[in-house]
Amino acid sequence: xxxxxxxxxxxxxxxxxxxxxxxxxxxxxxxxxxxxxxxxxxxxxxxxxxxxxxxxxxxxxxxxxxxxxxxxxxxxxxxxxxxxxxxxxxxxxxxxxx
Amino acid sequence: xxxxxxxxxxxxxxxxxxxxxxxxxxxxxxxxxxxxxxxxxxxxxxxxxxxxxxxxxxxxxxxxxxxxxxxxxxxxxxxxxxxxxxxxxxxxxxxxxxxxxxxxxxxxxxxxxxxxxxxxxxxxxxxxxxxxxxxxxxxxxxxxxxxxxxxxxxxxxxxxxxxxxxxxxxxxxxxxxxxxxxxxxxxxxxxxxxxxxxxxxxxxxxxxxxxxxxxxxxxxxxxxxxxxxxxxxxxxxxxxxxxxxxxxxxxxxxxxxxxxxxxxxxxxxxxxxxxxxxxxxxxxxxxxxxxxxxxxxxxxxxxxxxxxxxxxxxxxxxxxxxxxxxxxxxxxxxxxxxxxxxxxxxxxxxxxxxxxxxxxxxxxxxxxxxxxxxxxxxxxxxxxxxxxxxxxxxxxxxxxxxxxxxxxxxxxxxxxxxxxxxxxxxxxxxxxxxxxxxxxxxxxxxxxxxxxxxxxxxxxxxxxxxxxxxxxxxxxxxxxxxxxxxxxxxxxxxxxxxxxxxxxxxxxxxxxxxxxxxxxxxxxxxxxxxxxxxxxxxxxxxxxxxxxxxxxxxxxxxxxxxxxxxxxx
Ligand SMILES: Cc1cc2nc3c(=O)[nH]c(=O)nc-3n(C[C@H](O)[C@H](O)[C@H](O)COP(=O)(O)OP(=O)(O)OC[C@H]3O[C@@H](n4cnc5c(N)ncnc54)[C@H](O)[C@@H]3O)c2cc1C
Ligand code: SF4
Ligand code: SF4
Numbered sequence: 107x108x109x110x111x112x113x114x115x116x117x118x119x120x121x122x123x124x125x126x127x128x129x130x131x132x133x134x135x136x137x138x139x140x141x142x143x144x145x146x147x148x149x150x151x152x153x154x155x156x157x158x159x160x161x162x163x164x165x166x167x168x169x170x171x172x173x174x175x176x177x178x179x180x181x182x183x184x185x186x187x188x189x190x191x192x193x194x195x196x197x198x199x200x201x202x203x204x
Numbered sequence: 205x206x207x208x209x210x211x212x213x214x215x216x217x218x219x220x221x222x223x224x225x226x227x228x229x230x231x232x233x234x235x236x237x238x239x240x241x242x243x244x245x246x247x248x249x250x251x252x253x254x255x256x257x258x259x260x261x262x263x264x265x266x267x268x269x270x271x272x273x274x275x276x277x278x279x280x281x282x283x284x285x286x287x288x289x290x291x292x293x294x295x296x297x298x299x300x301x302x303x304x305x306x307x308x309x310x311x312x313x314x315x316x317x318x319x320x321x322x323x324x325x326x327x328x329x330x331x332x333x334x335x336x337x338x339x340x341x342x343x344x345x346x347x348x349x350x351x352x353x354x355x356x357x358x359x360x361x362x363x364x365x366x367x368x369x370x371x372x373x374x375x376x377x378x379x380x381x382x383x384x385x386x387x388x389x390x391x392x393x394x395x396x397x398x399x400x401x402x403x404x405x406x407x408x409x410x411x412x413x414x415x416x417x418x419x420x421x422x423x424x425x426x427x428x429x430x431x432x433x434x435x436x437x438x439x440x441x442x443x444x445x446x447x448x449x450x451x452x453x454x455x456x457x458x459x460x461x462x463x464x465x466x467x468x469x470x471x472x473x474x475x476x477x478x479x480x481x482x483x484x485x486x487x488x489x490x491x492x493x494x495x496x497x498x499x500x501x502x503x504x505x506x507x508x509x510x511x512x513x514x515x516x517x518x519x520x521x522x523x524x525x526x527x528x529x530x531x532x533x534x535x536x537x538x539x540x541x542x543x544x545x546x547x548x549x550x551x552x553x554x555x556x557x558x559x560x561x562x563x564x565x566x567x568x569x570x571x572x573x574x575x576x577x578x579x580x581x582x583x584x585x586x587x588x589x590x591x592x593x594x595x596x597x598x599x600x601x602x603x604x605x606x607x608x609x610x611x612x613x614x615x616x617x618x619x620x621x622x623x624x625x626x627x628x629x630x631x632x633x634x635x636x637x638x639x640x641x642x643x644x645x646x647x648x649x650x651x652x653x654x655x656x657x658x659x660x661x662x663x664x665x666x667x668x669x670x671x672x673x674x675x676x677x678x679x680x681x682x683x684x685x686x687x688x689x690x691x692x693x694x695x696x697x698x699x700x701x702x703x704x705x706x707x708x709x710x711x712x713x714x715x716x717x718x719x720x721x722x723x724x725x726x727x728x729x730x731x732x733x734x735x736x737x738x739x740x741x742x743x744x745x746x747x748x749x750x751x752x753x754x755x756x757x758x759x760x761x762x763x764x765x766x767x768x769x770x771x772x773x
Contacts, residue, residue: 124247125247125249127250127255127425128246128427129246143707146420147426148421149420149425150547150550151255151546151547151550153255153256155549156550164553164557165553167554167558170416171416171458171460172458173558173560173568174568176565176567177566178526178528179482180484180526191489191530194473194488194489195473195474195530198537199323199473199533199537200320200325200329200331201324202324202325
């Protein structure tokens with residue numbers, strides 16, 4: 107189930123159902139929390155998660171979409187590299203004269 | 205037998221598709237005091253490519269570009285030659301470059317934040333290098349841009365008709381007379397009569413097998429199924445570039461993250477591309493000649509003599525984006541940028557839920573499914589007013605053909621321009637046209653309503669994705685495309701789709717459009733007898749042939765015949 111609604115927090119306002127571009131939710135009984143009618147059609151866009159006024163929604167990934175952790179390899183810049191990297195990063199942040 | 209119910213509306217301008225292009229059109233048409241209906245398949249507040257955010261917009265920023273010694277002409281030329289490889293609608297590209305900043309200032313007036321204290325650039329703008337050879341891409345708070353634009357459209361008087369999927373155009377004596385759509389929740393046929401129509405339904409997605417095996421977890425919005433292009437084709441509109449396609453669409457992590465954080469795309473301060481051995485394939489500094497002093501451009505080779513693909517081919521995959529280094533400011537900036545980008549807030553939430561951390565983990569990236577991408581720019585051929593070949597019908601944004609990488613600035617500016625053109629046209633039409641065009645879709649829906657049992661739309665979709673992937677990707681050729689067309693024709697004539705409710709019937713109508721788009725694409729593939737990398741590679745014509753094919757290849761229906769025409773860009 108991609109979006110998971112915490113029924114204790116949900117006030118059945120229907121906003122998630124209203125904004126979902128994929129019509130994943132069904133909201134027949136307007137007094138109860140929406141149901142996840144079409145879980146396989148979720149785009150993982152997060153609109154429901156962002157717009158829920160009660161922070162009652164979490165997204166859950168099916169196994170095949172899990173991102174299997176892999177430790178960062180690069181680590182701190184090597185000697186002699188640091189200044190160039192710092193400049194490039196600041197350049198990207200539009201901070202040019204430091 | 206149950207028959208579909210109908211509802212009718214009238215307006216001066218009907219805007220179809222409430223993405224950035226459609227919202228921009230509705231805002232401008234409202235400003236011009238026109239009676240506007242904006243129809244969207246979902247809800248414009250969160251629909252389309254930009255529904256959950258965009259983080260950058262390119263344009264010509266006079267103060268900054270003048271300091272760099274880059275004129276508007278230089279930018280236009282750079283876009284046409286280097287980004288679009290010569291094949292682009294020059295007048296529209298110029299219009300986009302020239303007016304994008306004006307539209308960005310409109311967004312600021314509507315409430316979007318575009319200025320930042322830490323920036324040392326004029327106007328406190330955060331500007332990055334992206335597609336072009338100058339610092340002309342605004343990085344900004346675009347997460348809620350669609351909510352902001354929808355509000356502005358409503359304020360200007362546009363009526364919003366959500367959850368209606370437009371399927372066909374209404375015509376009267378060859379002129380536009382409105383559109384017909386299916387209510388994705390109410391199951392009714394909505395007939396909208398109007399003096400002019402602006403089409404802005406975006407790209408045709410869901411045509412190819414997704415690399416992660418999940419039909420809706422694709423990179424592009426899965427709600428977009430080429431409905432606008434299919435409807436226009438049926439009505440006799442000429443479409444171009446339909447054979448162009450990016451393989452792969454991009455590199456992404458399970459399609460859950462877009463450009464955000466990755467090296468390339470929207471640039472992030474600490475992004476580095478690694479192979480599985482931890483060797484740097486794409487250094488953070490690769491775009492700079494003298495490390496931060498002079499920009500070389502993002503389309504330049506990485507400088508390591510390697511590409512992501514070459515590393516996979518050499519047996520040193522997978523590829524990772526490593527964003528672990530950098531100052532706290534760099535990390536903060538990156539997280540901000542990711543959160544503004546589409547799907548990005550969801551990605552940060554998922555990282556937290558699954559215990560991932562940019563400082564500690566690198567993110568694996570893969571080449572994803574093929575796309576009719578921004579680079580392909582397929583759709584109706586338009587003139588410098590966004591007019592199609594049907595009087596009163598306009599196209600804007602990703603819907604329109606011939607403007608590669610126009611993306612958000614293209615949608616913002618063309619929407620605005622199309623509204624001005626449509627408004628002019630509507631003034632010239634005295635009575636409201638009473639056209640036809642709803643018969644075919646009415647019949648299609650009534651058959652489904654009458655049918656007990658039948659084929660599922662999921663099976664039909666898989667059929668289409670198998671055909672398009674097997675016959676139009678690796679082994680593209682005339683004979684393969686011909687066979688692909690036969691398959692889709694077979695599907696069209698054989699399938700007996702079932703639909704239990706409006707949600708499922710909507711998917712059945714999408715199948716109708718996916719078949720239409722698939723056949724158009726395969727026909728154009730056969731007709732363009734060359735290869736044109738990176739968007740077309742044929743086995744039987746492996747070479748680019750500029751003498752014969754430096755053109756937009758148009759395809760249009762006249763009666764029962766299909767005719768092709770070459771257009772010089
Ligand atoms: C996740 C993501 C992030 C991106 N980020 C950026 C970025 O930061 N900067 C950038 O320049 N570009 C970005 N792009 C590309 C850019 O967002 C698009 O090119 C641009 O938004 C296209 O706008 P549009 O209005 O033409 O089409 P879309 O945004 O695709 O909108 C199409 C609209 O039409 C509606 N529709 C579809 N079919 C029908 C129908 N049958 N009837 C009625 N309505 C229909 C849809 O619901 C949708 O609202 C991004 C793309 C994606 C997918
Ligand atoms: S938006 Fe949140 S509170 Fe409202 S119905 Fe959905 S889950 Fe419940
Ligand atoms: S993540 Fe997007 S597609 Fe999925 S349920 Fe939420 S709003 Fe709908």
